[in-house]
Amino acid sequence: MQIRLMLLSCIFVIYSSIVCNSQENPCGTSHTDQRKMLELQAKLPELNHYQEGGLIQVPIQVHMLLTDEGNGIYNLLHLDEALCTLNKDFEQTGFQFYMEQNINYIRSSKWNDHENFRDGIEMMKVNNFPDVVNCYIVSNPAGNCGYFAWDGDAVALSKSCLGGGSHTWAHELGHYFSLPHTFYGWEGISYSGKTPTSEYQSRVWTQIENVNRVNCKDQADGYCDTPPDYISSRWSCDENKQSSYFLKDIDSVSFQVDGSLFMSYSNDRCMNRFTADQSEAMQKFLNFNRSRLLRTNIFPMYMESLDKTVMTPLDSSVVADQNVTFSWPKIEGAEGYIFQLARNSAFTITVKFISLNTNQITIDNLVSGRNYYWRVKPFNKYDFCYKVSDTRFFQYSTISSVSINQNANSNITIYPNPAFNSNEVLIQSELDEITKVILINQLGQKIRTISEKVHENLILLKTQDLQKGIYFVTIETNHKIFTKKLLIK
Numbered sequence: 001m002q003i004r005l006m007l008l009s010c011i012f013v014i015y016s017s018i019v020c021n022s023q024e025n026p027c028g029t030s031h032t033d034q035r036k037m038l039e040l041q042a043k044l045p046e047l048n049h050y051q052e053g054g055l056i057q058v059p060i061q062v063h064m065l066l067t068d069e070g071n072g073i074y075n076l077l078h079l080d081e082a083l084c085t086l087n088k089d090f091e092q093t094g095f096q097f098y099m100e101q102n103i104n105y106i107r108s109s110k111w112n113d114h115e116n117f118r119d120g121i122e123m124m125k126v127n128n129f130p131d132v133v134n135c136y137i138v139s140n141p142a143g144n145c146g147y148f149a150w151d152g153d154a155v156a157l158s159k160s161c162l163g164g165g166s167h168t169w170a171h172e173l174g175h176y177f178s179l180p181h182t183f184y185g186w187e188g189i190s191y192s193g194k195t196p197t198s199e200y201q202s203r204v205w206t207q208i209e210n211v212n213r214v215n216c217k218d219q220a221d222g223y224c225d226t227p228p229d230y231i232s233s234r235w236s237c238d239e240n241k242q243s244s245y246f247l248k249d250i251d252s253v254s255f256q257v258d259g260s261l262f263m264s265y266s267n268d269r270c271m272n273r274f275t276a277d278q279s280e281a282m283q284k285f286l287n288f289n290r291s292r293l294l295r296t297n298i299f300p301m302y303m304e305s306l307d308k309t310v311m312t313p314l315d316s317s318v319v320a321d322q323n324v325t326f327s328w329p330k331i332e333g334a335e336g337y338i339f340q341l342a343r344n345s346a347f348t349i350t351v352k353f354i355s356l357n358t359n360q361i362t363i364d365n366l367v368s369g370r371n372y373y374w375r376v377k378p379f380n381k382y383d384f385c386y387k388v389s390d391t392r393f394f395q396y397s398t399i400s401s402v403s404i405n406q407n408a409n410s411n412i413t414i415y416p417n418p419a420f421n422s423n424e425v426l427i428q429s430e431l432d433e434i435t436k437v438i439l440i441n442q443l444g445q446k447i448r449t450i451s452e453k454v455h456e457n458l459i460l461l462k463t464q465d466l467q468k469g470i471y472f473v474t475i476e477t478n479h480k481i482f483t484k485k486l487l488i489k
Contacts, residue, residue: 124152
């Protein structure tokens, strides 16, 4: 299956992952929608078997919202990072998510930046795919990092709250599979230790949970292995993943809130788990209320490693062809490749960012005399944690520009030039000490590196084993790098 085959040109806005508290609210899932899910959960029979160890493959559908003009796409490398994190977060629950179909790109400024839930639910009702977990990646999900909507039966996620370090996706899918917040009932209420906790009971929508676990199934979220939590705004944890201050329950027993739970509002760096009771509840909800998501005979494919030694152009090479062909090995299990070409190693000055179904691409509009950086990442619908390749560097220089350099760099001499393949060629610098010489063929392939010096500014190049043709010699000195053409007859 071909996934994500869409050109990512530099006119698109590329979003990187940042912390979720850049939004007004971490989660917009309403108390009413949480209550509906809890009511459904309460009516379910017990699971005959709670799956431990094995993994249930759950199909997910990613909907990518753009503006009316097609701008605002989310970086596909960051999307894979977010999906990788999601599967790591859910691994302990027995769930793993895979992309059953391609990303669905939707052009709608109204839905991409929706300020109210009404427009978000409309988006979901119009675009939901059947029998999959529908996830909408938008610029503004009603002022939140994300939310689950009962009426839309889907989740919306903010582009600015996703990425490798974010657990927003896990939090919202926790809601999708019936989990409430760990502070359920305290939504919109600011806890203060100056007020006796018993005075909050008239404002909190459930029975306030106590440190004493006697009535834990009838208090707050209803799970006995999630400790009391009264904090309904974003908060930071200490080194033990607990709140940095103490709260008091109705019996005036002091406690710290557990920030390791995905369904809390602690910062991303604190979160790392669902509890056993939460995992069992989600499995029960999947088997009974969302059984349409269950598939048989799904066997995940994980991709083999990338052989970096046969990627061309070679690293640190000089490329002279007008049409530059980038190629890399075919990866077993890959359904496509994300290719990036940029003017800087941070890949913020993008030349090409594209998804391909082949293992090569030819580009013909590079600027002579410039440095370029490139990398690739194979992808398929299961293996989101595959690492992007190491960054490769090359210098693009046409044959004519190399000839100009040869005249301009009069302090570097190659003699004889042209040479015969029975000659020895001397490379001499009149000003600086030569530190390294790299010989490159017309395909941009590095033939050899020479560092043996006859003198501090003189290097001997043996040509006996060279084929006839044009070569490019990159000469590094203490202060500069020069490229000169060498003709072997």
